[in-house]
Amino acid sequence: MPGVGWLLLFVIVPAYAVLAIAFGRVNYLFQPVPFWNPLHWNPGYVSAAVSGSLPGGEYWPSIRNTLVFVSVSLMLCLLIGYPVAYYVARHAGRTKSLLIVLLVIPFWVSYLLRMLAWIGLLSPAGWVNGILQALGISNPPDWLDGNPYSVILALTYGYIPYFILPVFAGLDRIDQRQIEAARDLGATPWRAFLHVTLPLSRPSIMAGSALVVLPMFGDYYTNDLMSASPKTSMLGNEINLFVQGGSQIDLGAALVLVLMVILAVGMSYYIIQSARDARALLA
């Protein structure tokens, strides 16, 4: 089982190393010293990271930005993505194959290119401002300097393909006859959708949301590219700053733990909900 060995070596050991660094100390050269024995752990960095992450703390603006940006983007993914997936899965008819191919393309177009595309469009002399000026808005905003709307736009734009595909697959798998049965029993189309299609597609909505939310929480490059301003800084940016910026790997590691705790809360909701859905399907 060399594969399992590889994963143990490069997934589990590094995860423990992050713990050890986060609970470690610095030596006299201010280099982080990991503490391997949990009994010797120094809670200093972790408590600093946690208290900084609570409202009023040093990292709270980043946490708040992260939560706000991710939830707004997720809402947009739902509002745009679900109708698209629904249409392609259930009503597209002859154009379905073409539409699926078109849905898959953005999935495999490099994320960085898709950001690059928006940087070109949103830059001060770009086409977006050109259109706004043509519409009579003489003083268009600077999109690329700490503008939260640009960051939300970019996050939604970047991750929505990861939402649409699983939701599409889920909707496509729904047995047409179940909806027809609801209609035969007198349900209006709207009620059939509300009481049959929507509940049946909920597991895939949950899966799609998880696929979108997980990477968004760790994202730092979208923000760097679209704003590069501390005003819109997210949790991922803080971690990146502490770890790659160099000096405070221990604080970065502690913030990684904060990130994982936030995600663990979300994931447990997801797991409980999917287990409930699975039971409901069996019942």
Add this chain to the structure above:
Amino acid sequence: MTVTDFQPSPAAAPPSQRQAPRRGGIFAWLRNPWGQPRFLVGVTWLYLAWALVPVAIAILFSFNNGKSRSVWQGFSIRWWWGNPTQSVFHDPSYTSALMHSLLLAGLDMAIATPLGVLLALGLARWRGRGSGAANSLMLIPLVTPEIVMAVSLFVVFTQLAVLPFTLIKLGTTAQVVGQVTFSLSYVVVIIRSRLASIGTQYEEAARDLGASPIQAVRLVLVPLLMPAILSSTLIVFALSIDDFVVTQYMSSNSSTTTIPMYLYSNARGGTSTPALNALATILVAVTLIGIVLAYLLYTVLGKRTATTEGGLMALTELSGMEG
């Protein structure tokens, strides 16, 4: 509702018939906005335009005649080939990023694919203690944000003075290790779904006919898995060449810059020319070619082309997105 009220509703008919008749205007639409899905058609095509047009524009700007990446100044191929020092195939920083991306992708394919195939075979056979843990271990890289893995590998390679981590320095080796670690899971997912659809009967037949376990795998199972193996190789290629976070954390200096890293560090600078867009276009073209090949191999060699439906499902499966 009693039986006498029952009206055969139009929606009970097959979908093709349901959409055909168009009855009276806005009221019918309000009564049944989902039945005649013009709203949905609109949303879908608007979404697709929103998703694809910016990319097309970015590609178009690689043919810009001026130095700007946002103001159109006429068509030329100077940033692709014409300019002898600054075009994408002449400027050494572009070509080195391109070569390094290809090198990493090659190494990642060569290591992650065989390792992933072995892991998938092992996990499929492994019953009992530890198999559950190994399964969840395999899924960890898929469900943690990339930055978590990148930070933890970074910590290990820079702070941990224990074998074997001391042998791995930031740079190409660490980049390959990082990329293999996350691509492994994708290989396992693809191979296992194929293994499940093959079933165990062929292998058992081979064993009944006197093949040793190793022979059964080598002579029967591996040829049956070949389409999935080849297409997962290409998926690994696409994952590797598109990867940014892990590759960036594991890099050491400018000689280990890949295309996505180069795009990241130059996208905001005023100095970069449309050659940057050309570089991004190359990246996308290479990825899409890999994916199309993977798709063709998976469907044609896998004899799954009975219906386009099956093929298209394979496409979504390949995208690693099966719920």
